[in-house]
Amino acid sequence: MSHTLGIRQAQKQKTRQALLDSALGLLEHQSLSSLGLREVTRAVGVAPTAFYRHFRSTADLGVALVEEALGSLHPMIEDTVSTAGDSDERIARAVELIAHHVGAHPAHVRFIARERHGGVQPVRDAIREQLARFAEEVAHALAEHPESAGWSDDDLLMLAGLYVDHMLMAASAFLEALDGSEAERERVARTASRQMRLISIGRRHWLG
Amino acid sequence: MSHTLGIRQAQKQKTRQALLDSALGLLEHQSLSSLGLREVTRAVGVAPTAFYRHFRSTADLGVALVEEALGSLHPMIEDTVSTAGDSDERIARAVELIAHHVGAHPAHVRFIARERHGGVQPVRDAIREQLARFAEEVAHALAEHPESAGWSDDDLLMLAGLYVDHMLMAASAFLEALDGSEAERERVARTASRQMRLISIGRRHWLG
DNA sequence: CCATGCAGTTAACAACTGTTCTCTGGAATT
DNA sequence: AATTCCAGAGAACAGTTGTTAACTGCATGG
Numbered sequence: 001m002s003h004t005l006g007i008r009q010a011q012k013q014k015t016r017q018a019l020l021d022s023a024l025g026l027l028e029h030q031s032l033s034s035l036g037l038r039e040v041t042r043a044v045g046v047a048p049t050a051f052y053r054h055f056r057s058t059a060d061l062g063v064a065l066v067e068e069a070l071g072s073l074h075p076m077i078e079d080t081v082s083t084a085g086d087s088d089e090r091i092a093r094a095v096e097l098i099a100h101h102v103g104a105h106p107a108h109v110r111f112i113a114r115e116r117h118g119g120v121q122p123v124r125d126a127i128r129e130q131l132a133r134f135a136e137e138v139a140h141a142l143a144e145h146p147e148s149a150g151w152s153d154d155d156l157l158m159l160a161g162l163y164v165d166h167m168l169m170a171a172s173a174f175l176e177a178l179d180g181s182e183a184e185r186e187r188v189a190r191t192a193s194r195q196m197r198l199i200s201i202g203r204r205h206w207l208g
Numbered sequence: 209m210s211h212t213l214g215i216r217q218a219q220k221q222k223t224r225q226a227l228l229d230s231a232l233g234l235l236e237h238q239s240l241s242s243l244g245l246r247e248v249t250r251a252v253g254v255a256p257t258a259f260y261r262h263f264r265s266t267a268d269l270g271v272a273l274v275e276e277a278l279g280s281l282h283p284m285i286e287d288t289v290s291t292a293g294d295s296d297e298r299i300a301r302a303v304e305l306i307a308h309h310v311g312a313h314p315a316h317v318r319f320i321a322r323e324r325h326g327g328v329q330p331v332r333d334a335i336r337e338q339l340a341r342f343a344e345e346v347a348h349a350l351a352e353h354p355e356s357a358g359w360s361d362d363d364l365l366m367l368a369g370l371y372v373d374h375m376l377m378a379a380s381a382f383l384e385a386l387d388g389s390e391a392e393r394e395r396v397a398r399t400a401s402r403q404m405r406l407i408s409i410g411r412r413h414w415l416g
Numbered sequence: 417c418c419a420t421g422c423a424g425t426t427a428a429c430a431a432c433t434g435t436t437c438t439c440t441g442g443a444a445t446t
Numbered sequence: 447a448a449t450t451c452c453a454g455a456g457a458a459c460a461g462t463t464g465t466t467a468a469c470t471g472c473a474t475g476g
Contacts (some may be wrong), residue, residue, distance in 0.1 A: 008443050012453065030327040034242030036433065048434080050454050057434095113325040117318075117380060119238040155402070162403045165377055172325060194363070195370045202410025216473050220423065223419050244463065256464080266466095 012157075016054045018044045022067060023061055023106045032062045032111075033119035037072050062115065062123040069108035070130040070188060077134055081141035081163075087200045099185070100166060102174040113172045130175050131168075135160040159203060224262045226252045228276060238317075241327035243381045269324045270323065270331040277316035278338040284309075285342055287369075289349035295408045303401050306375060307393070311383040321380040339376075343368040358415050366413055368410060374404060 005013070022043035026035060035058050041048045055061040102109050115123045116131075137153050139160035142148050148156060170192035177185045230251035234243060245265050249256045263269040279376070288302050310317050323331045323341075347368035350356050356364060378400035385393045 006444070006455080008451095011443095014455080027327075029329075030241040031239035033238040034327065037435095038433065039327040049436090049454050049456085052435085053453055110325075113223065114327065117325070119235075119242065121237075158399055158402050159406065161399070162406065165374075169373055172364070189365055193371070194366050197368065198370065198410040198414060199407065201413050202406040202408070205409050206406060207414050214421080214474070216421095219473095223423080244461065255425050257426085257466090262424055262464085411449095 012053070015044065015046060015050065017075060018046075019051065020065060021060065023058075024111060025113055027114070028107060031118055032058065032115050032123060038141050044193075050094075059120050059122050060122055062118055065125045066115075066123060066126040069105070069112050070127070070133075070134075071188060074134070078137050078141055081142065083137050087204075088197065091193055091196045093166070095170065095189055098192075099189060100172050102178065104143070104170050106175060107171055107180060108146060109171050109175055113168065113175065129150065129166055135164045138163055145203060155206070159199075159206075162199060163196075165201065166199065168193075220261070223252065223254060223258065226254075227259065227262055228273060229267065231266075232273060232319060233339065235319055235322070236315060239326055240266065240323050240331060267328050267330050270328055271334045272387050273316075273319055274323075274331060274334040277313070277320050277344075278335070280343070281309075282345060286345050286349055289346050295304065295412075296405065299401055299404045299408065302375070302404065303378065303397055307382050307397060307399075308377050310379050312384065314383060314386055317379050321376065324376070333398060339372055343372045346371055357413060363414070367407075367414075368406060371404075374400075374407065379402075 019040055023035060023040050023069045026039060026043060037051050037058055038048045039067070040058070040061070041051050080090070080097055083090055083093060085093075114128060116127045118124060119124065135157060139153070139156040142160060143151070143153075144157055151159075170188075173192065174185065177188045214340060227248055231248050233283070234247060243364060245259050245266055246256045246270070249259050263272065284305065288298070288305055291298055291301060293301070320335060324330060324335045342367060347361070347364040350364055350368060351361075359367075370377070378396075380392065381396045381400065385396045
């Protein structure tokens with residue numbers, strides 16, 4: 001059970017969250033390496049120096065954003081891969097889930113896609129670590145499938161990495177289609193599904 | 209036959225290229241959206257205002273860099289996919305070629321991976337357009353293979369997109385391993401090869 | 417050989433940046 | 447009730463940014 005926070009700590013976490021939210025908003029049209037500390041505090045309506053009470057630098061804030069964007073995603077991933085049903089059902093469910101998540105948290109998805117290869121190393125490292133954790137979890141979930149009989153751990157991790165990469169690609173494609181037509185979003189969903197299906201077919205015939 | 213440039217035009221292109229080169233260098237540790245015009249001219253050793261003689265803005269320079277990084281890559285791609293030999297030979301050749309290209313032009317690869325989802329829209333658009341062209345060319349090359357009998361154009365483009373995305377993923381992975389050990393680079397190559405092989409197996413069993 | 421064109425320079429502009437130091441008011445502790 | 451603590455404010459710092467204007471010198475075309 002978590003201890004109830006005092007008025008003081010509560011207010012601090014509130015402004016901290018406001019900083020994170022404003023930063024995420026400002027990052028829609030720029031990269032983290034060009035995000036200014038003053039820019040963020042101005043958007044929140046707080047003095048520039050208040051920033052230092054919460055983060056050492058904008059890079060530090062970026063790492064916190066990685067946690068916020070990816071930290072709560074682990075149960076969802078595992079759940080999707082572990083779900084019963086044949087391959088096509090799982091793929092349909094996964095694509096639907098990705099589309100829904102992008103619609104619900106577009107700024108988070110944009111941030112991850114953008115900063116994965118971005119100019120701020122600590123943030124890149126944080127994202128890489130989280131994605132590696134995802135891949136490991138997916139590999140463990142895949143190992144439970146009957147189709148994975150005879151697979152080496154290394155091959156399972158290789159496949160899991162392919163899935164994770166493709167999930168992020170699909171998420172990014174959905175993001176670009178967010179302001180487009182319904183038909184365009186449908187086209188993205190169909191392409192992502194077929195690509196995942198092709199990978200799954202490759203998986204089925206990998207051995208032998 | 210190209211007309212020989214006068215002293216004047218030659219000098220102009222020379223400084224223009226110097227601007228592009230310096231910018232590419234500065235972009236190793238930051239994103240385009242944080243690259244300053246003065247920063248670039250200072251690195252070249254030229255007055256800030258000289259920048260405007262060549263580019264309207266840093267975004268404009270970014271688009272030029274996309275051209276430089278991807279424009280000359282089309283023959284190489286087509287050549288690789290069209291090469292004779294069985295699937296495994298083609299994959300080995302492709303991975304080797306990617307590794308070599310990353311080693312020869314790391315800054316270009318970094319720039320494309322970084323700005324593909326970066327904060328500057330005109331640059332994102334330019335990269336997306338070039339990658340779409342790549343996918344189309346790969347699709348046309350794949351259509352020549354006997355394995356592509358019975359494939360629809362749409363499915364071929366879907367597969368080509370998967371290949372292109374994976375090539376860029378592999379290139380980015382090589383880039384991260386550039387300063388690592390030889391063993392690490394070998395591991396990246398093996399993983400990329402197996403992932404491509406899995407996709408190729410999926411391709412072989414796609415129909416039916 | 418002279419007049420035009422134009423790549424690059426110089427100087428100045430208001431606006432912005434990250435960071436330091438000092439201060440304040442109210443919550444937390446004793 | 448008295449004291450400590452600390453999130454946030456305020457002011458000032460030197461340094462940076464993009465953009466404008468008017469200039470200089472040299473290659474070019476007539």
